[in-house]
Amino acid sequence: MSAAALAPVLQKLYGNERSAYHLTADYTWGWTQQESIQAATEALGWKTVNNVLTPLAQTDFSSYIAPVLNSGADVLVLNHYGGNMVNSLTNAVQFGLREKQVNGKNFEIVVPLYSELMAKGAGANIKGIVGSQNWDWKLEDEGTKAFVKSFGTKYGFPPSQAAQTCYAQAMLYADAVERAGSFNPCAVAEALEGFEFDGLGNGKTLYRADDHQCFKDVLVVRGAENPQDEFHLVEIVEVTPVGQVTYAPDHPMFAGGELGQCNPGA
């Protein structure tokens, strides 16, 4: 999903002739994200020089970053999330990758999915880094505005993506329980299957029944070069409509097999 949203922007910013070096967190999320980014960028004409799996518990990525410049790649894709991403991006910038020229082009770093909490952890290193987000407090819809206003008044800073997710999920769960008339997880799951809603800030959102995947607009963002304050570390480059990122339930890259029987756990 990130890949489908990101690819057109990457093409626009960095062109069709790029060689990418992937560092990927060694677990399911990392693998699938890397696979989809590789597919989407290769469709643009990019080459994939290497994909290196990094241990999830890694904190110092220097030994993985060090060989990148000499690999012939001119883009580094960090398929890392959370603390992994904060550290790997910090290390990559430390190695001076952002200032380097390779193949006659400026070396670029891409983080396919990040949040402003991660941007905050990475500090100035996030400048100019392109990626995608679920939600951002700077969106202009009514749901977002209302949430930012009440959250910001209470805490003195705008809500993070994580805050919005927690809030939205709690609301959705409460609503699903009410509609199902039960706390039974299977009944709640059923109430959410194929559920479509709007107004929580993410735009129109669907929990597809076939594979329980969530589909909504995706934000393409970039680390601000000169943030006006600590709340403007990232800027929204584009909102990719849900239509562009939706895939068929049996898409070979994402299909996860049958959902199986619901087990309520009791």
Place this chain on the structure above:
Amino acid sequence: MGILEVKDVNKRFGGLKALSDVNLSVQENTVHAIIGPNGAGKSTLLNCLVGKLIPDTGSVMFDGKSVLGRKPFEINQMGISRVFQTPEIFGNLTVMENMMIPLLAKRDGAYRLHAIESIDHEKDLVETAEQMLKDVNMIDKRNMHSASMSRGDKRRLEMAMCLVQNPKLLLLDEPTAGMARADTNNTIDLLKEIKATRDITIAIIEHDMHVVFSLADRITVLAQGTPLVEDLPENIKGHPKVQEAYLGEAH
């Protein structure tokens, strides 16, 4: 009043009574030997004197002050030094460094900046240490790592480390244990010389009767944690109780 006064000392280890009602008076500038069969409580008594063990009851006075409740380093600073059964030296240090430790202890009071100075700044201490090493014929080994020395040399070094502090009371725990006859005689000569040239009181635990009778001014015989007799060496030799408890068993 002796320089060391042990009164009614008792020490139990669980059900075992290691010392019971021990009374001992060591007179200044004498050599006082404590003998007795294995398990008589000699080492326990010594450990009570240096603060390694605390008696259950009784008192231990040194030079008019109680040693009980003081930490081993404080007791040492009162003027009691101890030589162990097995040489307790610092194998990772050189001979010279080993000698410096007890000398540094002498000024181990309030913290002064010279604690972080190099050894070369302690000229007076170095001179004292060198003189002592000369006295025990070890000056040529000053930069040797002490772990690599012979057992006899280790023993001599340890003795030197105690003597260099100029203790008022020297406690010797079987100083000739495991030594060849020649080394034993050397040690006896060394101790005689120490006794003759210094103001020092020596309390010695020893199995070797040759050593005991060569050195001791008085002898206390300990058996099953209690002093059996205390007397002059010539009276101890033929004492029937001693024969029974100790000498008889030993031979």
Place this chain on the structure above:
Amino acid sequence: MGSFILQILNGLDKGSAYALIALGLTLIFGTLGVVNFAHGALFMIGAFCAVTLSRMLSLSFEEVDPTKTDFLGQPLVVKTPYVYDWFGPEAGAAIIDWAVPLAILMAIPIMIAIGFIMERGLIKHFYKRPHADQILVTFGLAIVLQEIVKANFGANPVPTPAPTAFQGSFDFGIWLGFDPNIIIYPYWRMVYFAFAAVIIGGVFAFLQFTTFGMVVRAGMADRETVGLLGINIDKRFTIMFGLAAAVAGLAGVMYAPINSPNFHMGMDFLVLSFVVVVVGGMGSLPGAVLAGFLLGILESFASMNEVKSIIPGIDQIIIYLVAIVILLTRPRGLMGRKGVMED
């Protein structure tokens, strides 16, 4: 060849942090006989000394700029650091820029004080208890310390950059006659290596060439005898605990720009440091340093693509693999002595 040199550099740099932490751990174990599981927390607190100083230097007064608005649409509050006001914007910015190196000065007394309090207030009471009790109490202390930091600084990493002068990287390759971009290495990581070398050299010099160090070495060999010779070794060992805490803290201060400090960073290093200590040999200071660098270099080599392509995932287990091999072939570690932790 280039990538080989690069990974050696990298291993030395990784090894610097391992060696510093393991050195402090060994100082504590070698003197007090305590396995200090709170040592990683001391490293973390050091890093947060850098964070704190950088925040203190950035303390600002607030002015309302009515021409701009904040995210809630209210007039924007503009913050200006006091140091800008006191020393002028340029000098003020330079002071804030140099917060991390300046934090060294702040961290030394703070870490020594924390070390003293820890030893006198808590760990002292556990000397006569089994190692398992010591491990539990120090591990518990580590959790308490990291929760305190979390409560004050939040759970997120706090970016703490190096001075601008040390940002970016140096092309070693050109210097050695290679093509550009083959061996590049960040300035700050080189600073870290040099710093670690100075600290390690300093600790060894202190132990080797001062009378204080001599007494401590004697005490490490035989604590009881040093006491019987009239030395208050407990006091010196307390000072050594403070010194070990300072070493861990300084390692943390300088590490702050390498990875943004977070409350958990100490735990990330703790397990590794223990492997380093065990491989080096419990109680051996040179062993701790040697093993630190050795494991750093091996870890770097294991993450090379050439190596990973032969044995996938080797980078995840190399450290533990080495530990197992060492313990099977040399149970006392590379430079361990007989009788340590064997009673």
